[in-house]
Amino acid sequence: MFDYTLSTTDGAARAGTFTTPHGDVPTPSFMPVGTAGTVKGLIMEEVEELRARMVLANTYHLYLRPGHEMVRRLGGLHAFMRWDGPILTDSGGYQVFSLTDIRSVHEEGVEFQSHIDGSRHTFTPESVMDIQRTLSADVIMAFDECPPGGGDRATAETANRRTYDWLRRCLDRFRALEQEVEGPAQALFPVLQGNVYDDLRREQARQFVDLHDWRGYGIGGLSVGEEKEDMWRVLEILDQALPRDRPRYLMGVGYPDDLLEAVARGCDLFDCVAPTRNARHGTAWTSEEGQVNLKAARFREDTRPIDPGCDCYACSRYDRAYVRHLVVSAEWLSVRLLSIHNLRFLVRLGEEARRRIGDGSFDTWRRDWLERYRNERSLV
Amino acid sequence: MFDYTLSTTDGAARAGTFTTPHGDVPTPSFMPVGTAGTVKGLIMEEVEELRARMVLANTYHLYLRPGHEMVRRLGGLHAFMRWDGPILTDSGGYQVFSLTDIRSVHEEGVEFQSHIDGSRHTFTPESVMDIQRTLSADVIMAFDECPPGGGDRATAETANRRTYDWLRRCLDRFRALEQEVEGPAQALFPVLQGNVYDDLRREQARQFVDLHDWRGYGIGGLSVGEEKEDMWRVLEILDQALPRDRPRYLMGVGYPDDLLEAVARGCDLFDCVAPTRNARHGTAWTSEEGQVNLKAARFREDTRPIDPGCDCYACSRYDRAYVRHLVVSAEWLSVRLLSIHNLRFLVRLGEEARRRIGDGSFDTWRRDWLERYRNERSLV
Numbered sequence: 001m002f003d004y005t006l007s008t009t010d011g012a013a014r015a016g017t018f019t020t021p022h023g024d025v026p027t028p029s030f031m032p033v034g035t036a037g038t039v040k041g042l043i044m045e046e047v048e049e050l051r052a053r054m055v056l057a058n059t060y061h062l063y064l065r066p067g068h069e070m071v072r073r074l075g076g077l078h079a080f081m082r083w084d085g086p087i088l089t090d091s092g093g094y095q096v097f098s099l100t101d102i103r104s105v106h107e108e109g110v111e112f113q114s115h116i117d118g119s120r121h122t123f124t125p126e127s128v129m130d131i132q133r134t135l136s137a138d139v140i141m142a143f144d145e146c147p148p149g150g151g152d153r154a155t156a157e158t159a160n161r162r163t164y165d166w167l168r169r170c171l172d173r174f175r176a177l178e179q180e181v182e183g184p185a186q187a188l189f190p191v192l193q194g195n196v197y198d199d200l201r202r203e204q205a206r207q208f209v210d211l212h213d214w215r216g217y218g219i220g221g222l223s224v225g226e227e228k229e230d231m232w233r234v235l236e237i238l239d240q241a242l243p244r245d246r247p248r249y250l251m252g253v254g255y256p257d258d259l260l261e262a263v264a265r266g267c268d269l270f271d272c273v274a275p276t277r278n279a280r281h282g283t284a285w286t287s288e289e290g291q292v293n294l295k296a297a298r299f300r301e302d303t304r305p306i307d308p309g310c311d312c313y314a315c316s317r318y319d320r321a322y323v324r325h326l327v328v329s330a331e332w333l334s335v336r337l338l339s340i341h342n343l344r345f346l347v348r349l350g351e352e353a354r355r356r357i358g359d360g361s362f363d364t365w366r367r368d369w370l371e372r373y374r375n376e377r378s379l380v
Numbered sequence: 381m382f383d384y385t386l387s388t389t390d391g392a393a394r395a396g397t398f399t400t401p402h403g404d405v406p407t408p409s410f411m412p413v414g415t416a417g418t419v420k421g422l423i424m425e426e427v428e429e430l431r432a433r434m435v436l437a438n439t440y441h442l443y444l445r446p447g448h449e450m451v452r453r454l455g456g457l458h459a460f461m462r463w464d465g466p467i468l469t470d471s472g473g474y475q476v477f478s479l480t481d482i483r484s485v486h487e488e489g490v491e492f493q494s495h496i497d498g499s500r501h502t503f504t505p506e507s508v509m510d511i512q513r514t515l516s517a518d519v520i521m522a523f524d525e526c527p528p529g530g531g532d533r534a535t536a537e538t539a540n541r542r543t544y545d546w547l548r549r550c551l552d553r554f555r556a557l558e559q560e561v562e563g564p565a566q567a568l569f570p571v572l573q574g575n576v577y578d579d580l581r582r583e584q585a586r587q588f589v590d591l592h593d594w595r596g597y598g599i600g601g602l603s604v605g606e607e608k609e610d611m612w613r614v615l616e617i618l619d620q621a622l623p624r625d626r627p628r629y630l631m632g633v634g635y636p637d638d639l640l641e642a643v644a645r646g647c648d649l650f651d652c653v654a655p656t657r658n659a660r661h662g663t664a665w666t667s668e669e670g671q672v673n674l675k676a677a678r679f680r681e682d683t684r685p686i687d688p689g690c691d692c693y694a695c696s697r698y699d700r701a702y703v704r705h706l707v708v709s710a711e712w713l714s715v716r717l718l719s720i721h722n723l724r725f726l727v728r729l730g731e732e733a734r735r736r737i738g739d740g741s742f743d744t745w746r747r748d749w750l751e752r753y754r755n756e757r758s759l760v
């Protein structure tokens with residue numbers, strides 16, 4: 001269980017299969033985000049139809065509402081969400097560190113105020129393990145210190161040190177829970193920090209690898225405002241530093257072009273709220289025209305699908321003129337259709353990358369794809 | 381085409397079939413409202429799964445956005461909405477008369493300002509026929525004067541006179557368009573006004589019946605704030621005054637109890653935005669507990685379906701605890717699931733009424749149903 005089998009590589013790009021108690025995850029794979037136990041607006045049959053394999057849920061949100069104990073009483077996260085496939089929960093670290101004005105960080109953990117009602121709470125490495133054990137996702141994430149993007153070296157050093165200390169505490173608690181508390185098989189992934197400092201990234205990776213034989217690695221602290229070149233360089237460093245036979249989950253990425261660049265640098269799993277957030281703004285990704293906003297007047301009588309190359313429900317059933325009408329009229333169906341399309345766009349990108357890695361054409365295809373996508377974007 | 385076959389009656393209640401170019405409508409039948417060419421948040425496969433037969437769309441909204449000519453260029457309303465079943469468009473009269481501060485009524489028609497951008501427009505009986513011909517629904521409604529609820533007798537008299545004048549103009553234009561403009565077969569229904577004044581109601585019905593052999597009748601000016609007893613009395617009067625072999629469409633009704641009361645008084649077709657509007661407020665209709673709001677704390681760990689007696693998708697797949705979590709978290713999926721449930725609740729009520737009329741048990745069943753529904757409501 002939680003094995004990762006690498007089937008082919010093409011340069012640093014990897015095609016593999018990650019095994020979980022709720023099914024296999026072929027990689028590269030984009031994971032839709034189900035923050036509060038729901039992939040915004042979609043039923044799980046639709047998520048299945050996207051051919052998404054693994055979905056995310058947020059520990060911070062579910063801890064506050066409805067509460068992890070409540071989720072347990074309702075049968076655990078799979079039953080609660082009506083999703084029989086693999087689930088990953090994040091650690092809540094990213095969320096509580098985002099609450100910059102209403103949290104304080106101590107060696108012990110993070111005190112924070114709920115964004116819902118201002119009530120006070122504390123997350124510690126131990127409590128976050130307890131919560132995620134109770135939620136019972138397949139993959140759970142270690143509680144890390146995630147400093148804001150653009151921080152200096154000293155901040156990154158402190159965060160790395162604390163992240164490592166907390167990781168050891170997470171591991172101790174995780175092992176104890178596995179012994180003491182009945183529950184499903186779970187895998188704990190650590191979260192690598194180190195900002196854009198190459199030596200800190202290398203050092204943290206080495207520490208983690210030495211500490212334990214993890215079933216996979218979370219790559220944190222990227223896509224938080226740094227230059228793209230810095231992100232690519234860090235991924236190249238980590239590709240060298242991390243074991244090849246374990247999946248790498250690049251947290252919070254991505255946009256289609258970022259996802260492809262990261263696959264090219266050895267990343268396997270991805271998540272991002274952009275597909276559904278963009279949908280709320282009327283924005284769609286297309287293979288022929290890059291990123292478009294359906295509000296644009298040029299779509300008024302456009303009877304082509306949102307993306308003529310796409311096989312999603314929205315593209316097979318509706319046209320741009322109708323979707324534009326829905327967007328302009330602020331009709332919720334537009335959000336639903338664009339969410340389906342954008343999510344499928346990323347899932348399909350993972351599928352195609354995998355196919356291209358399989359037949360050795362990944363690198364050429366990726367270059368062409370990115371050139372077309374970026375050129376088109378700049379024309380819009 | 382547009383025949384109405386009465387198969388059984390039980391007291392004044394009627395089971396029949398209304399034939400349209402896009403399929404038959406068994407009555408009594410609730411028609412989901414697709415204001416802007418979309419039943420809020422739902423795809424048409426879901427509307428079909430509700431076993432809704434006929435849907436509504438709003439002339440006022442579609443005229444303003446995307447424009448009726450645009451709908452025509454995009455293939456007409458059926459193609460635009462992706463709905464192959466029967467469609468009825470209202471006349472926009474109700475909407476423009478609701479714009480009390482930004483409209484003025486003349487013999488010629490109604491000048492009004494768009495609620496979207498304040499632009500000025502005029503609806504006349506003729507233009508409303510043109511617009512509805514262009515939209516090309518199966519059933520179209522005459523342009524009537526719909527005074528606000530609670531008006532005095534003089535206002536009702538004026539409205540009746542104008543509604544009758546306008547109806548004649550609608551009929552002339554409708555006939556001319558049928559001759560001159562290529563298009564689908566359509567039926568024009570008049571809209572009966574007269575507020576709660578029995579003699580005005582009788583007089584208007586007689587005028588309309590004398591003017592033309594209409595394929596069906598819209599009953600307007602009810603459910604606008606009058607006492608329920610007044611509404612029931614008016615329906616009883618109209619049941620006597622209108623031809624038995626034509627469907628009666630009670631506009632803007634209803635809530636489940638109102639729908640049953642109206643079926644008992646000879647009404648056949650219904651529409652109302654309550655199912656989807658209530659869904660946005662977290663409210664569901666249930667057969668065992670009346671109208672409930674899912675926000676209530678008592679549903680926190682309730683693992684029963686929204687309505688255990690219901691066969692809709694939401695009830696067969698989710699439980700109250702999860703739906704409550706979605707409502708409390710302001711997740712849009714709650715609106716979608718509750719819309720599906722509430723719409724199915726009304727469609728199913730029509731189906732069951734039809735069955736009960738068929739086997740002669742309608743009246744007993746209705747009394748029991750209403751007593752239970754109302755008692756339960758008062759307990760909540």
